[in-house]
Each structure stands twice: as C-alpha cells, then as structure tokens.
Amino acid sequence: MPDARNPFTEATLHGSFGKAGASEATPVEGFCDSADGSVFRIRFMPSSPGDYTYTVAYRQGSFEMKHSGTFRASDGHRRGPIRVDPKYLWHFIWEGTGEHYFFNGTTAFWLMGWREERVINNCIERLQRLKINRIRVLLSGAANIFWGEPVMTGDNFSMFLRPWIAEAPQSFDHPGIDYTRFNVSYWQKWERMLRFARNRDVIISVIQDISTHKAQPAAGSEDERRYLRYAVARLSAFSNITWDLGDDLDSFRDEKWAHETGTLIESWDPYKHLASSHPVHREHQDRASDWFGFTSIQNWSRRQHQVKTCRIIPQTNEEYGYEDHYPHWAPAPDGDSAETLRRMAWDIAMAGAYGTAGESCRRGTNIWPDTGGGWINGRGDDTMVMLKGYEHMVDFFTSFEWWKAEPHDELVSHGAYCLAKPGEIYAVYLPQRPICGNSEAFEHQKECGEVTIKLEPGSYEARWFSANTGETVPLPPVEGPTWTLPKTPGWLDWALLLQKRR
Amino acid sequence: MFSRRMLECTCLLILVLPSALPGAPRKVSFSQPAGGVEAYDFARCA
Numbered sequence: 344m345p346d347a348r349n350p351f352t353e354a355t356l357h358g359s360f361g362k363a364g365a366s367e368a369t370p371v372e373g374f375c376d377s378a379d380g381s382v383f384r385i386r387f388m389p390s391s392p393g394d395y396t397y398t399v400a401y402r403q404g405s406f407e408m409k410h411s412g413t414f415r416a417s418d419g420h421r422r423g424p425i426r427v428d429p430k431y432l433w434h435f436i437w438e439g440t441g442e443h444y445f446f447n448g449t450t451a452f453w454l455m456g457w458r459e460e461r462v463i464n465n466c467i468e469r470l471q472r473l474k475i476n477r478i479r480v481l482l483s484g485a486a487n488i489f490w491g492e493p494v495m496t497g498d499n500f501s502m503f504l505r506p507w508i509a510e511a512p513q514s515f516d517h518p519g520i521d522y523t524r525f526n527v528s529y530w531q532k533w534e535r536m537l538r539f540a541r542n543r544d545v546i547i548s549v550i551q552d553i554s555t556h557k558a559q560p561a562a563g564s565e566d567e568r569r570y571l572r573y574a575v576a577r578l579s580a581f582s583n584i585t586w587d588l589g590d591d592l593d594s595f596r597d598e599k600w601a602h603e604t605g606t607l608i609e610s611w612d613p614y615k616h617l618a619s620s621h622p623v624h625r626e627h628q629d630r631a632s633d634w635f636g637f638t639s640i641q642n643w644s645r646r647q648h649q650v651k652t653c654r655i656i657p658q659t660n661e662e663y664g665y666e667d668h669y670p671h672w673a674p675a676p677d678g679d680s681a682e683t684l685r686r687m688a689w690d691i692a693m694a695g696a697y698g699t700a701g702e703s704c705r706r707g708t709n710i711w712p713d714t715g716g717g718w719i720n721g722r723g724d725d726t727m728v729m730l731k732g733y734e735h736m737v738d739f740f741t742s743f744e745w746w747k748a749e750p751h752d753e754l755v756s757h758g759a760y761c762l763a764k765p766g767e768i769y770a771v772y773l774p775q776r777p778i779c780g781n782s783e784a785f786e787h788q789k790e791c792g793e794v795t796i797k798l799e800p801g802s803y804e805a806r807w808f809s810a811n812t813g814e815t816v817p818l819p820p821v822e823g824p825t826w827t828l829p830k831t832p833g834w835l836d837w838a839l840l841l842q843k844r845r
Numbered sequence: 846m847f848s849r850r851m852l853e854c855t856c857l858l859i860l861v862l863p864s865a866l867p868g869a870p871r872k873v874s875f876s877q878p879a880g881g882v883e884a885y886d887f888a889r890c891a
Contacts, residue, residue, distance in 0.1 A: 346870060347870070382891060384889060389888065392884050397888075399890055410890070412875075412877050414881055415881040417883050419883025419885070423884070580887035581887070582885045
C-alpha cells in the first residue's frame with residue numbers, strides 16, 4: 344500500500360522527453376492521479392513525428408526510482424495548439440497545420456457544473472455545429488448569485504466547481520476545502536471534456552477562478568502555486584487549451600500577482616500555450632510581458648470598432664455582451680439582443696480583432712422549459728439563434744485571407760468600415776444602412792450618403808454578402824482608383840468583398 | 846479510460862515491497878501503453 348501521508352505534497356514525478364538521438368529534451372512534470380497516491384501519471388505531447396525517448400523519476404522523501412522508455416509519434420495531421428502567427432501578429436494559427444484560426448468564442452463558465460457528461464458533450468457539439476471554436480470554462484469557481492437569470496442548482500447541475508477535496512463542496516460560505524489534496528475525479532472529468540473538445544478542434548480557455556466567491560487559496564500562497572502547477576501538469580499535454588489567469592481578475596488579484604503568476608505558468612508549461620488574463624478594466628493587463636499571448640479584454644461599448652489597444656498581439660474582447668442580459672453597467676439601450684450582439688461582433692471583426700459572446704440563459708436551467716443555461720453553463724436549444732447569426736460572419740471572413748487585411752477605414756466614406764490589403768483585398772462593412780431610410784434618424788445623416796472606396800489601380804472581383812442571412816450576390820468586376828458602391832441588395836447590414844482578379 | 850492513441854506515460858506506482866529507505870514506498874512499477882501516438886496527441890506513462 345502507498346505510504347505517503349499526502350501524495351500531492353510528499354511525492355513528485357518528473358520526466359524528460361526528447362527526440363531519439365537529439366541532445367535537447369523537454370522537462371515535464373507528472374501528477375498524482377489517485378487520492379491514496381497509488382497512481383501517478385506523466386504525459387508528453389510530441390509536436391512532430393518521430394522516435395522519442397524519455398526518462399522519468401519518482402521521488403518520495405529520499406527515495407528515488409527512475410525509468411526509461413521509448414515511443415514513436417506518427418503524423419496524424421492534427422491541428423495542435425493555437426499560436427500567434429509569426430508573420431501576421433494580430434492573428435492566430437494552428438501550429439500543426441499552419442491554417443489560420445478565426446477565433447469565434449462563447450462563454451460557458453459553469454460547463455463543468457453539469458453532473459452528466461453527456462450534457463457537457465452535447466453542449467460542446469451544439470456549439471461546434473454553430474462554428475464556435477473557443478469556449479471559456481472555469482476550472483474552479485462558485486457563485487450564489489445568478490445575475491437575475493433563470494438558472495438554479497439541482498441534482499443535475501451545480502454552481503460549485505471544486506478541484507480540491509472539500510468537507511461540504513456544495514456550501515458557498517463554508518465548503519471546508521483542503522487545498523493540499525486534489526479532487527481527482529473532478530480533474531479526470533475535466534480531461535474527458537478537454538479530449539472531447541480537442542477531437543472537434545474546439546479550444547478551451549482554462550479559467551483558473553472567478554471573482555464571485557472567496558473559497559480560493561490565498562494569493563501567491565503555496566496552496567495556490569500547487570493548484571496552478573497541478574493544472575499545468577495535468578492539462579498542458581492537451582493541445583486545445585489556452586490559459587486564463589482569472590475572470591474579472593482585477594477584482595481578486597492585483598497586477599503584480601498577474602505578472603508573477605503568468606510568468607510562472609509559462610515557465611511550468613512545456614508547450615507554452617497562449618495565456619491571457621481577463622480583468623474588468625483592460626488597462627490591468629500585463630501586455631508587455633512575454634507570458635502574455637493575447638488580450639482578453641471586456642468592453643461593453645456599443646462602438647466596438649473604436650476600441651484600440653497597443654502591443655501587436657491578437658486582440659480579443661471576451662466580454663462585450665450576453666444575449667438577453669442586462670448588466671447595470673452596460674450602455675443604453677439596456678438590452679443585448681441577439682441582433683445587437685451580432686452587429687457588435689462585426690464591429691470587432693472589422694477592426695481586425697476577435698470576440699467572445701454569451702448566449703441567452705432564458706431557456707432555463709432547472710426552471711421550465713429547462714433546456715438552456717447559455718452563457719452560464721453552455722447548454723442551449725434550437726430556439727437560441729444568436730450564434731446562427733455569427734455563423735455568417737465566420738463564413739464571410741474565412742472566405743478570404745482575412746489575416747492579411749488590416750483596418751483601413753480611411754479608404755471608405757460615410758461610416759463604412761474597411762479591412763484591406765491594398766491592391767489585393769478590400770472587405771467593406773456597412774453597419775448603418777437600414778437607418779438611412781428613416782428620415783427621423785438625423786444623427787445618422789452623415790453616414791447615409793453614397794459610400795465610396797479608394798482602390799489601388801486594377802480590376803477586382805466583387806460580391807455582396809448579407810451579414811444577416813449569409814446570402815451572396817455577385818457584382819460585375821470593379822475598377823479603381825475610386826468606386827462608388829451600388830445600393831445594397833437588401834436591408835440591414837451588408838458586407839462587400841473585393842479581391843484582385845487573377 | 847484512455848484511448849490507445851494516447852501514449853500517456855502513467856508511472857503507476859504500486860507500493861508493496863519493503864524499502865531500504867525511511868519513508869519510501871514499498872514498490873514502484875512503471876507502465877506504458879502499447880502502441881504509438883500521433884503528433885499533438887500525448888504520450889503517457891503511469
């Protein structure tokens with residue numbers, strides 16, 4: 344029988360993995376995967392095919408035992424982790440294939456609160472069918488508020504995510520957590536979720552905690568470091584993760600903590616997965632540091648296109664709206680409909696950035712009809728159509744080399760937006776056209792004239808794209824240097840794509 | 846539990862034999878699933 348009193352603190356498993364014959368090897372940490380210390384595991388994610396060798400060492404007190412082995416990795420054409428494109432620094436690529444990743448996120452903070460894993464899997468599958476390729480998920484967290492949403496705990500769903508052993512895990516105020524012992528079955532459930540998402544090329548943002556409760560290890564404490572290190576040891580071999588230091592992080596951790604902790608996680612993670620933090624106030628981000636891979640801001644403005652940041656890394660706004668949700672800090676009009684958020688998503692994308700939006704909770708969790716949960720836990724039904732609207736945006740951007748186009752609003756007139764690689768690609772979005780038929784909308788009159796675009800000399804293929812329906816309407820070839828856009832083929836918002844004729 | 850495509854080096858520590866060192870486990874054995882892995886999956890040892 345194992346005899347470590349606490350295998351999570353008294354024993355370690357370390358390894359070193361590398362290509363056979365190579366001088367360089369990657370140090371990797373293992374982890375205890377049983378409450379009694381009878382099972383430890385260590386994992387390694389090879390980034391290329393070939394023969395590998397490894398050594399591992401188990402240590403407990405002064406005892407040490409080593410083991411060596413080999414394995415072969417084949418090319419399975421997997422996409423691997425997402426990285427910052429080294430050539431187009433505002434954008435992401437899949438490391439394994441070099442394909443570009445059009446970040447289209449949603450939030451399911453308490454996805455792991457579902458007790459039945461079929462529900463979790465169904466949530467992921469539904470979201471993936473809606474072309475969501477990133478989900479924000481809490482690793483630890485609790486809440487006793489429901490933000491006015493029709494969500495309740497019950498036999499099938501809990502708002503208490505406990506990665507540690509706790510005397511009363513369903514207690515908000517007094518869970519009695521032992522921060523030195525991990526709840527192994529919970530972590531194993533997390534890994535099954537990650538594997539399911541990985542098989543569908545869905546990236547999971549691993550959010551280490553949230554501001555809505557106090558049952559957390561103390562900031563910077565040994566317990567907290569052990570937790571984060573354990574998370575890295577367990578989860579980093581999954582290709583489909585990014586790290587998030589915490590939701591509303593500046594509500595419960597300061598900037599010094601974020602810098603130190605982000606740096607530590609990067610040093611522990613053998614694969615250097617992209618990492619970010621998600622504060623309430625976007626100035627509280629450690630953007631200049633090496634560990635910081637991309638911004639994850641929250642900005643609730645309804646003029647998203649104006650939001651600009653500094654260092655050239657991918658920019659994401661991961662909290663700009665929740666469908667049918669009315670936070671008191673959100674700007675007027677005080678409601679975020681699916682339609683409002685769909686347009687905000689275009690605002691963001693037309694600035695060369697990316698976003699994460701949350702679906703409505705109104706279909707209820709443990710409240711009739713009990714088929715939803717939306718941004719709180721990821722569940723939805725077919726009455727929820729917001730992300731159907733987002734699908735069109737994904738289709739439009741992935742129909743051309745969007746990562747090569749940069750914001751060039753100066754090339755278009757009358758409130759239109761333009762992403763361009765001048766001379767090659769011009770993507771134009773007309774956000775305000777419906778209002779132009781309303782003679783009372785005086786404040787928009789300056790945006791209601793004919794839209795012109797300045798082009799580099801040449802001939803361009805052109806087509807309209809309905810941002811609302813996804814309909815495509817071809818146009819005759821367009822010649823520069825200046826072109827006046829024809830009237831849109833229908834109402835609501837439209838995009839126009841011009842690409843140089845080959 | 847785990848698919849065969851994963852080579853997770855799960856160092857399975859079964860602690861049975863008497864140890865020579867104070868505080869040491871009584872037996873440690875290592876196991877590795879048969880077969881290889883694909884790049885960007887992971888190897889495992891327990």
